[in-house]
Amino acid sequence: xxxxxxxxxxxxxxxxxxxxxxxxxxxxxxxxxxxxxxxxxxxxxxxxxxxxxxxxxxxxxxxxxxxxxxxxxxxxxxxxxxxxxxxxxxxxxxxxxxxxxxxxxxxxxxxxxxxxxxxxxxxxxxxxxxxxxxxxxxxxxxxxxxxxxxxxxxxxxxxxxxxxxxxxxxxxxxxxxxxxxxxxxxxxxxxxxxxxxxxxxxxxxxxxxxxxxxxxxxxxxxxxxxxxxxxxxxxxxxxxxxxxxxxxxxxxxxxxxxxxxxxxxxxxxxxxxxxxxxxxxxxxxxxxxxxx
Amino acid sequence: xxxxxxxxxxxxxxxxxxxxxxxxxxxxxxxxxxxxxxxxxxxxxxxxxxxxxxxxxxxxxxxxxxxxxxxxxxxxxxxxxxxxxxxxxxxxxxxxxxxxxxxxxxxxxxxxxxxxxxxxxxxxxxxxxxxxxxxxxxxxxxxxxxxxxxxxxxxxxxxxxxxxxxxxxxxxxxxxxxxxxxxxxxxxxxxxxxxxxxxxxxxxxxxxxxxxxxxxxxxxxxxxxxxxxxxxxxxxxxxxxxxxxxxxxxxxxxxxxxxxxxxxxxxxxxxxxxxxxxxxxxxxxxxxxxxxxxxxxxxxxxxxxxxxxxxxxxxxxxxxxxxxxxxxxxxxxxxxxxxxxxxxxxxxxxxxxxxxxxxxxxxxxxxxxxxxxxxxxxxxxxxx
Numbered sequence: 001x002x003x004x005x006x007x008x009x010x011x012x013x014x015x016x017x018x019x020x021x022x023x024x025x026x027x028x029x030x031x032x033x034x035x036x037x038x039x040x041x042x043x044x045x046x047x048x049x050x051x052x053x054x055x056x057x058x059x060x061x062x063x064x065x066x067x068x069x070x071x072x073x074x075x076x077x078x079x080x081x082x083x084x085x086x087x088x089x090x091x092x093x094x095x096x097x098x099x100x101x102x103x104x105x106x107x108x109x110x111x112x113x114x115x116x117x118x119x120x121x122x123x124x125x126x127x128x129x130x131x132x133x134x135x136x137x138x139x140x141x142x143x144x145x146x147x148x149x150x151x152x153x154x155x156x157x158x159x160x161x162x163x164x165x166x167x168x169x170x171x172x173x174x175x176x177x178x179x180x181x182x183x184x185x186x187x188x189x190x191x192x193x194x195x196x197x198x199x200x201x202x203x204x205x206x207x208x209x210x211x212x213x214x215x216x217x218x219x220x221x222x223x224x225x226x227x228x229x230x231x232x233x234x235x236x237x238x239x240x241x242x243x244x245x246x247x248x249x250x251x252x253x254x255x256x257x258x259x260x261x262x263x264x265x266x267x268x269x270x271x272x273x274x275x276x277x278x279x280x281x282x283x284x285x286x287x288x289x290x291x292x
Numbered sequence: 293x294x295x296x297x298x299x300x301x302x303x304x305x306x307x308x309x310x311x312x313x314x315x316x317x318x319x320x321x322x323x324x325x326x327x328x329x330x331x332x333x334x335x336x337x338x339x340x341x342x343x344x345x346x347x348x349x350x351x352x353x354x355x356x357x358x359x360x361x362x363x364x365x366x367x368x369x370x371x372x373x374x375x376x377x378x379x380x381x382x383x384x385x386x387x388x389x390x391x392x393x394x395x396x397x398x399x400x401x402x403x404x405x406x407x408x409x410x411x412x413x414x415x416x417x418x419x420x421x422x423x424x425x426x427x428x429x430x431x432x433x434x435x436x437x438x439x440x441x442x443x444x445x446x447x448x449x450x451x452x453x454x455x456x457x458x459x460x461x462x463x464x465x466x467x468x469x470x471x472x473x474x475x476x477x478x479x480x481x482x483x484x485x486x487x488x489x490x491x492x493x494x495x496x497x498x499x500x501x502x503x504x505x506x507x508x509x510x511x512x513x514x515x516x517x518x519x520x521x522x523x524x525x526x527x528x529x530x531x532x533x534x535x536x537x538x539x540x541x542x543x544x545x546x547x548x549x550x551x552x553x554x555x556x557x558x559x560x561x562x563x564x565x566x567x568x569x570x571x572x573x574x575x576x577x578x579x580x581x582x583x584x585x586x587x588x589x590x591x592x593x594x595x596x597x598x599x600x601x602x603x604x605x606x607x608x609x610x611x612x613x614x615x616x617x618x619x620x621x622x623x624x625x626x627x628x629x630x631x632x633x634x635x636x637x638x639x640x641x642x643x644x645x646x647x648x649x650x651x652x653x654x655x656x657x658x659x660x661x662x663x664x665x666x667x668x669x670x671x672x673x674x675x676x
Contacts, residue, residue: 037490041358054498062488064361065497067380070354073346077316077358078488080342084313084364090490108354111347 005186006032015058017050020215022205022222024050025179026124027059027095030203033189034120036061038091039078043071043105045097046131047124069104071096072112075119091120091193098125098139102160113169113198120192120199123162126207134210143270145212145262152265158277163202167236172197175235178204180222184233184244195237204231212261224256229278232285241288253278297467299460300325302430303369303395303453305467306437308339309475310393312367314359316344316352318374321407322457323397326369349374353381353392360390361496363487365441368392371457372399372413379417382450386421386512388497391444391451391482393437394422398557398608399457400643408644409457411557411609415585415617421512423451423519424586428542428560430455430465435536438470438479442526445482447515454585456558458644470534478533516587523584524592540589542581543596545571549578551660552597552633555606556582556618559647563606566652577656582618590625599631604659606652607669608641615639615669637669648674 010031017024023046031038038061042048048065052058066074075094082090094112096105101123109121128146129135135148138160149155166174173195177185185203192199206222208215225231229250234243253275257263297305303326307315317327333339346352349370356366370378375396385392400410414424425440427433433455440451455461470478488496500508520540527538544564546552553563560581570577580596580603582589597603607616614620619637626632636659641647651674658664 039362039488039490049499051495051498054495054500054504057493057495057498059495060493061490062493063495063498064358064488065495066354066357067384069350070357070381073316073348073351073354074358076344076346077314077355077360078362079358080314080316080344080355081359081362081364081366082488084342084359085362085487087362107348108351111351114347115345 004183008032010036010060012058012060014052014056015050016052017046018209018215020208020218022179022207022218023047023124023126025218026203026205029179029182029185030122030189031059031061033186034091034093034193037089038093039064041066041071041075041078041092041094043096043100044068044131045100046126047095049131068100070108071100071105072119072121073108075121076112076115076117079117079119094119094121096121096123097131098123098127099129099137101125102138102162110169113166113171113200116197118196118198120201122201122203124203124205126205126210127159128210130207130210143263143266143274145265154262154265166200169198170239172199173235173237174200176202176231176233178222178226178231178233180219181226181233188235210262213259217259221256221259224251224259227251228253228256229282230256234285243285243289250282293469294466295469296464297430298325298462298464299430299433299455300397300462301329302434302467303437303455304329304333305469306434307367307393308333309470309472310367310438310441310479311365311481313341313364314344314356315341315367316346316355316359317368318346318349318352318370320349320371320374322399322461323369323371323395326395349377350381353378353385356392357381357385357388357390360385360392361388361488363484365482366392367394369395369397371397372401375413375417376401379420382417382420382422385450389448389512391441391448393440393444394450394452395437396452396454397457397461398454406643407457409459409608410642410644411454414452414454415609417452418586418617421449421516422586423449425451425453425523425584426556426582427453427455427460428558428581430460430463431467431536432538433460434467434469435530435534435538438475439526439530439538441479441482442529443519443522446522447519448485449512449515449519454557459558474533478530520584520587520589520591538583540584540592541596542583544579544581546578546580546596548576549601550576551602551604551656552578552580553606553652553656554580554582554603554618554622556585557608559606559608559641562647562649563652566649566656569649570653570656575660588621588625593622593625594629597626597633599633601633602659603633603635604638604655604664605635606638606640606647606655608647610639610642619669634666636664636666638672639669640672646674650674
């Protein structure tokens, strides 16, 4: 039987991640889709540590570590440098967390997207600064506890809509992906590889210590993030929006939030409010799906 | 071919003749024309590298970090706030041992806003692990960009070529522009000792423990130290190729001088005029123009300056809470020698104030007369 995703592994088990880390699943599947002719550019993020201390490396592709705010700019430069040396084949991937994407790295990200740099930018989003010990980022959802949003109310502001921001840049390809849906995810990375121009993939990566759940539930929570409609799987190619999942039978968002310690202080009223927001967003997805 | 060029355009031609492959830059006064000319030459097909019109100076240097890690020869230009904004990346690329060359056009740092020349921008970056070369003429700007690549690539460290805002950047001077063949003969292509290559995967800049980090810093320190000799060597090689010699410092009428003006940048040219006039009046005056600031050419200066001599250091820069930076560095270089010159500090021309022949003569006379304080810098303003 032919496996539905490549069997070859470009990520070794010797990485330094926490048990149950969603970001390692994300990297593993991404590299299966991208293949070995890839350079990964890493700003400060969990993966800075996960990739391994010098001289060891958990990745079978070259890795360039760069400053926090600079992932998209440095990746653009790597592409330009490779082209200058006559290498037009190698894929350059900026691999950043939510802090490095939503907050400190958004200037470089916006610039590279606007210029149409021929790179793939991946945000593996665990919804807070997890590498430094769970501090709030622009991606932290409202109601979620972090070390810098303590107390019952947790974070007050809703999560920034990075996908809408990227869509406004009119880029060649963008997609969302969840590690629970491995085939969908590998397919999207393999597809991104064939497209020229700026590409953006947003991966929601569950984080056991940051979201406060038992590490064996990573895949289950990833699946729930999609099934509740909180994190929709879709693609936008040449401006055309396409949902990759059935919109009709969504589970209540509470099935996702109640399994996580970070939402312990969430009131029923706040839960309703989140549900209403998700429903409204889905009305929009439905309309867009019908339009295209 | 001789052309009449502004300093900024001399810098661009240096980078193009060096066959820079990737240029990433952000506009800032007074360095803007450096990259405008790159764009113009690209449009005319005279620059075949990639010019990235990037969204900030921080990103400009980040892009070059990426491009140089892939093995490409890189160039950028900036000034003042832009250089300050790059600061994080300056440390990064020297630690990554990438021989990137950058032109910095000196301009004062805000607040308050000020567009004119002042060396505090580049000198504030003295601890970032970049070689720093200060130019006195537009010819030297072009020549130094070519030499900077040679030095940087030999010691595997980035290099900054510095010129005065407006007084060089926007002033037109005759410049002998080498042919591409001549430039190629002087500067071979860069063969990166390591680069991002999917055929040989490795982690670049991955976490190091204290022991590994300390050893890497020591190697960097030794290579930086080596850059003093490598600057002399590249300057001599350049002289053989083009008939214009360069060293880590330039001396003028110092052999029998009682009192020497020590300065840098375009003020070095003005100082020669002041010394000529003092000599005509029977005074034993000389000039030392420091061309290489990082590494500080202590070895050469210890040889050139002698006991019994007075040195008036003219700094168009200031380290708050300390003194003028060249003065501070010179004192540190001379401390501990059994025999050393007397050193006096003068701060002048901050924010672009003129440092005139008259002011330099006044500084020389005050120093020579023994009236200057060896403990505190004198703040000088030209009243004219």
